[in-house]
Amino acid sequence: MIECHMQRLVHMENSGLISMIVDEKFVDLGRMYSLFLRVPNGLTIIKDVMTSHIRETGKDLVTDPERLKDPVNFVQELLDKRDRLDKIISLAFNNDKTFQNALNSSFEYFINLNPRSPEFISLFVDDKLRNGLKKDKEEDIETLLDKVMMLFRYLQEKDVFEKYYKQHLAKRLLSQKTASDDAERSLIVKLKTECGYQFTSKLEGMFTDIKTSHDTMQGFNATMGAEIADGPALSVQVLTTGSWPTQSSSTCNLPPEILGVCDKFRAYYLGTHTGRRLTWQTNMGTAVLSAKFGNAQKELSVSTYQMCILMLFNNVDCLSYKDIEQATEIPPSDLKRCLQSLACVKGKNVLRKEPMSKDIADDDAFFFNDKFTTKLYRVKIGTVVAQKESEPEKQETRQRVEEDRKPQIEAAIVRIMKSRRVLDHNNIVAEVTKQLQSRFLPNPVVIKKRIESLIEREFLERDKTDRKLYRYLA
Template sequence: MAAPRRGRPKIMVPRKHGPEIDIAKTWEELSKNIREIQNHNAANLSFEENHRYAYNMVLYKHGEILYNGVRTLVIENLDTLARDEIVPAFPTGMKDPNMQNDEEELLLKALRKVWDDHRSNMVRLGQILKYMDRTYIKPAGVPDTNDLGLQLFLSHIICSPIKEHLVSAILNQVRHERDGDVIHRSTVKGCVDVFLSLEVDRDGTTVYKRDLEPVFLKESQDFYEMEGERLLNSCDAPQFLRLAEERFEAEQSRTNHYLSSQTTQPLLQILKDRILTPHIDTVISKENSGLDVMIDNNKFDDLSRLFRLCRMMSKGMQVLQSALKRSIIRRGKAINHISLGDDLAEAEENEAKTKGKSNTRNTNLGIQPAITWVQDVLEVKDKFDLVWTTSFQNNREVEIALNDAFGTFVNLNEKCSEFISLFIDDHLKRGIKGKSELEVEAILDKTITIFRFISEKDVFERYYKGHLAKRLLYGRSVSDDAEHNMLTKLKVESGVQFTQKMEGMFNDMRISADTTKSYLEHVSKTTAPEIELNVTVMTSNAWPMASNSAACILPPQMDKACKSFEQFYHSKHSGRRLDWQLALGNADVHVRFKDKLHELNVSTMALVILLLFEHLGDDEKLAYIDIREATRIEDVELKRQLQSLACAKFKILLKYPASRNVDPEDTFTFNSNFSCSMRKIKVGTVSNKVENKEERKETRERVEEERRYQTDACIVRIMKDRKHMKHNDLITQVTAQLTSKFLPEPMVIKKRIEHLIEVSLFN
């Protein structure tokens, strides 16, 4: 047998032949009980009895009487509640803010009390009228009990003047809290929840959305327009940012806790439009507290706050990036003034020489301007990198702006390539002594950071090759590993071709060491020359100074040693030509003075000059003209060598008359009375220094000449590959390929194209 099915118990319909009910009496009993429910006296009522009353009225086709009767009873109760509970709670308009605040809270509490009372009553009525809601409502086309209760509450409670008082009370509570007063948020939330529960149309628009939110947003707009002006005029930049962020946090908290989350975005947009957007640029630029001051004083929290606020605005990041660029470029221009100051000093020195006067200002600062400039740039870079990582969350847009600004001011200094090369040269010669590998690596990484900003990398390449060549030839590099490490970094940044010739220099040094070793083994088996040679054979296209062969007449013993090596070298490499670069060599020579024998390290040409005094007496002099005739050294080089021997720290020769400069009328004697505590003495020539205007002009002309060749080669290479191209496309391609070394001007490319066309036509 199948088990009996269980379901909802059914109320059996009375038989038709049963007695008719008395509708009037039934409604009288039911209405009396409904009033008891509304008066909170439902404890002694019978739910089953009341349900049967409503059921019978619907069953016997008197649902309309029941529905309208219930509606009337609800209206009567709501009117009573409005009259007895809400209207007496209307604020009296007292001027005392505290009293007014209390009255507003009482009104909001009264509304919530009436709402809770009404909803409780409607729930109980809904339970009694379930059969009516299920059977009568839909055919009759009227709201069910719950919806009826909402509609009646809306029309009889949320109506003028009650609604106006409620909205005003809520706005006043918000105003009190914005002014710093403490309010009972739960009270406001209770009223707002009522507004959110009441829909005014079929689209779901609530009383909150229709009647409260627009007024609230308008009042907020007016408030924050005045607040923005107040903060701007009364606060410094950090205070403005802090208070502005507090306003944002407060409004978000307000909408989350007792308003509606749907109001959050339009409210925050008002804050952006009234506090941030019109004033953030002025705040950033405040003279004694703006962005520059915050960066200088490491106000990382304030900078983080600025970054967060700027990200909120549509164009906030653009404003921040522009401000950072201005700050960096301003600092960079101040650093670049070092270069300008050096040029002014040089001009003053030239003017003094022209007038025959002595300028006491020290213009021979060597490479110190370059070292100072690079160190200052690195300090600024470190400062902004720290701000970027600490306060700006490693934001990519900010990083691009920072790099763009650094590139701008670095390239404003026409000496930037030379300065960076001199900085590296100084550190690779002596600056890394006593430093660990990690410290050396950090120094090289920092210099590469600035190298990335250089737009004319071919100019840097020219300076770096010259400085590297001198380090290798004079043995001044203190670490081969550091040298190779630096080349590796340059190769990563600019490609293999950028370092190809530099690597060729290292290769020549390695081969030369093997060649010298073989030569010394060779001469040891024969009659060895008086002078022991250590020769570096430089490939002409790898070394930057290979084509500059300075003239000089060698003493017999030196000439004999050179010819001995030439004979050996040609026996190994037939068909090659050797040009001696005497200006690049150095020598160790034993010199006996009256008190002591010293071992001097001098340049090759300085040795040639010293040997002229070898057989002269102590009082015998050689005139400048005599030295020039005997050695055939050019004036510029001869003066430089004599200056190092007679005017520097170690005065091996004595000059008459005594002065810092060498003139054609001067005479020289050997300083036999020279004395020094050191046995080995390095008599250096004039060390590296920043180029003067004439030298810079010459370097620029050579660079421009090389650029013309590179541009021509690039054009030919592209046309061989493409065969046919439009003129503008060709210029674009050439520009793209040459940008890694320098920024070619379109007009220059156009002229080179025209030049190549002319050459091809004539050929």
């Protein structure tokens, strides 16, 4: 009797399987599960309908342009969706492994339909580790990180996530804006367990650099105490080039007062360590300035770029955009963002702009706003930044990821050929894909190009009779 009515029961319009899943009718779903369990292939029908429903709704979620405008909310919706379905499988479907596997394969399918999923998951983690969870305890962050790791497992391009995560972690560490050091380290342990030591070695190196820098500054202050007592207080973080995200080497002209103490630190550091070079990354720094508005004394917490702009107004009341650009040599895109945050944000407008508008033009004039008032003693002025990457930045990140993949693909080809000695093209592609799929899915066209590159450099050679056969050259 059950077998005769299975299809009709599952597909009924307002009370079938999908309707029960949407309305979370756990008792009815459990009843359907126990009934269909008695019939051969009964559960397969439920599983197939559930899978196609998850895939369709998931595809709608990850391709909806409106949802893509808010990366943090996008990931939260994915987590909520998975929680709801997990609950159904555990309460109604007896935690059945086949249903759990169907859920996992469905999520893997639709999460990878959106090429920005790795970036969005990293932005979500950044938001939670930067701001913490409202009114929640430490263990709740742990639970959330475990859920995020579940989404991370579905990603086919884990190396893209690593690229973004490294950038976001660098900003959190350098600006000391992390809600919990324990949560930061906990996530790195989870990533190491999932992907191995190589995946997290550079991330761990970043934490080591921050600790070493703290010790270096203690030594500098103890040694140079008398010489730097009258100047501005300096705190330097020395970053190892290989561990941190590669930064564009755009520098700006630092004010003379700052330059003096920077030169003293350089002399101290290079005197203590031999064979090292220092490059100032002014685009990553912060500063606290003392400022006077009328009779009111305030402190301004700003970026290094903003400090360079504001200190120009110690000597003059009005500067044009071109004057500021020439004096500081800050890259135009960064300069415009800094000026927007200093002159166009209500409650933070320590500069005045004429003509008044939200955008910065080349012929704008800027004045020190001596009528600026606020109840706060310390005013934090952020920089106007986009939460997501712009299209050119996205292309640049993608390009860097592709470049990083080349040596990994070549290393896998050499490892395989060293052990197999002779192998045909299709088998090499299959083996390389198998070896690297835990980090990313290599493109067969790219694998072919890396094979050709290795042939040119005489690591491999083609068989003289069969061009699809390769030999390893010892």
